[in-house]
Amino acid sequence: MGRRLPVYLLIDTSGSMKGEPIESVKVGIEAMLSTLRTDPYALDTVSISIITYDKDVKQVLPLTPIDQIQMPEIVTPESGPTHMGAALEMLCRNVEREVVKGTPDQKGDWMPILFIMTDGKPSDIQLYNQMVGEVKKHQFTNIVACAAGPKAQTEPLRLLTDKVFQIDTLDSTTFMKFFKWVSGVIEEGGKSMGATDDIALPPPPDEVNVVI
Numbered sequence: 001m002g003r004r005l006p007v008y009l010l011i012d013t014s015g016s017m018k019g020e021p022i023e024s025v026k027v028g029i030e031a032m033l034s035t036l037r038t039d040p041y042a043l044d045t046v047s048i049s050i051i052t053y054d055k056d057v058k059q060v061l062p063l064t065p066i067d068q069i070q071m072p073e074i075v076t077p078e079s080g081p082t083h084m085g086a087a088l089e090m091l092c093r094n095v096e097r098e099v100v101k102g103t104p105d106q107k108g109d110w111m112p113i114l115f116i117m118t119d120g121k122p123s124d125i126q127l128y129n130q131m132v133g134e135v136k137k138h139q140f141t142n143i144v145a146c147a148a149g150p151k152a153q154t155e156p157l158r159l160l161t162d163k164v165f166q167i168d169t170l171d172s173t174t175f176m177k178f179f180k181w182v183s184g185v186i187e188e189g190g191k192s193m194g195a196t197d198d199i200a201l202p203p204p205p206d207e208v209n210v211v212i
Contacts, residue, residue, distance in 0.1 A: 005045040006063055006099050006112035007186055010087050013052040015079035016119055016151070021170035022076050025117070028172070028179035029071070035183040036066050042187055043067055045110070049094065053087035055080040063098040082120045084156070085127030092134050111139050113189055115182055116160070117146040119170060121153035132159045141189060144201070146178060146208075163201065166209045177205040 011025060029050070036042040043066065050061040052074055060072040095112060102108035114135070122128035135143070143161035147154045149170045157164045167174050184202040 002044060003107055004047045004063075004065070004100070004109045005042075005186070005189055006095070006109055007046055007048045007189075008063075008091055008095070008112060008114045009048065009050045010084075010091060010114070010116040011050060011052050011074065012054070012082060012084070012118040012120065012148075013074060013076045014054040014082040014120060015077055016149075017170075018076040018078070020172070021119060021149070022074060024170060024172035024175040026071065026074055028175035031176050032179035032183040032186075033066055033069060033071075035180060036186060039187050042183075046186055049098065050074070051087055051090055051094070053083050055083060057083055057086045057090050059090065059094060063094070081123035082118065083124050083127075084116075084118060084122035085124035085129075085131050087116075088128065088131035088135050088160075092131065092138060095138050110189075111141040113186065114140045114143045115146070116143070116157070117148060118157070119147075119149040119152050122156050125156070128156060129159065135160060142185065142201070144182070144185060148175075165204060168209075178208055181205055181208060 013022060036046055047063045047065050048069060049059060049063040050072060051059050054077050060074060099112055100108040143163060145157035145161050145164045147157060147166045154164050154166060167178055181204050188202060
């Protein structure tokens, strides 16, 4: 098996995402997968894992090569907290378990990429703050955070990464564009692997605003 480019998607599934927002996210992820499957680099290297978080944190898709992914069921509860800290905790555990580390005899996987999306803020802020440091120890090539909708708070995300983007509306058109852009980020990662540790992000679509 060749070296993989592991991509982790952390998706907020708290109650406020119920209905159109979460359906739009699913459509966006499907569109992203279709785009990546047409890219030979991505087909060779990219594996994706999806972790959802609300009051519970679930890995709904273990790290899987993109040509083998069957879209998992992603559901949202009626209401309840957003355990983003617990999601980062699971992320760190999974990266330790799933990503192959290099040894003197064999090259491991490429450094992973993390996308995290929320329409709110972490309810478990203490754990979240604690886990930010842990995530940084795991050497992600890129961490891209998306604050979606009017209630999303960018401050907690900025502790995690300087690549924070905001989208104002939670409709499928916007999410399609966002995830299409994400597939561009992943493809860029696939092409520049090994050459550089820092992937230059393609310019985001108009609906996606950079948070300075």
